[in-house]
Amino acid sequence: MRNGADVFRVLREQHDTYPFPPDTFGVGTVSGGAHLYFAAPAGPELRNSAGKLGWKVDTRAAGGYVVAAGSFVNGRVYEITSDAPVPALPEWLAELLWPAPLPPQRPITVTLASDRRGKWLQAAANGELERVTRAQEGAPLYLASIALGQLVAGGELGEAEVAEWLTAAPLQTGQGEREARRTIASGLRAGAKRPRTVAA
DSSP, X not given: OOSHHHHHHHHHHHHOOOOSSXXXXXXXXXXXXXXXXXXXXXSSOOBOEEEEXXXXXXXXXXXXXXXXXXXXXXXXXXXXXXXXXXXXXXXXXXHHHSOOOOOOOOOOOOOOOSSHHHHXXXXXXXHHHHHHHHOSSSHHHHHHHHHHHHHHHTTSSOHHHHHHHHHHHHHTTTOOHHHHHHHHHHHHHHHTTSOOOOOO
């Protein structure tokens, strides 16, 4: 196989009698590739992929983007190759692209001192960790990092331990560790601007 089009043709032959090339809006890229457009299906949100379908076949969905038709890159233009209406994504393609179900999520909890102050901190930390564990995206992680970052800045919690607690939670929801740690660091910095302490 020479390119992504060959791979896509084989995929189609293995899974469906869908025509190739498909009758959909298409754009030729400046590198000789092709962008094929489909409407996202109902159901679990599709994400970007790189090589998940096969060699040289990438997809863009929620959170992704492509260079639009008519754009110039290095003096060459992304040209429309087919102005057909955009059809629904074929069911067999959707099934290949849907994310695998997440494994059962175990609560991420911390145990601190049993005095009044320790119980308050423990409840605050566990509440934020539960919110992150239930989430599918990064906003709750950032907000939790701000909230616990305020307590770190106030000297109530250690930054290293808070970062580890917060990192463990999103990994269960399929978020990448690198992105999670970047989000946590940003939230901790924001929280540090408003130190918070526990009343005696």
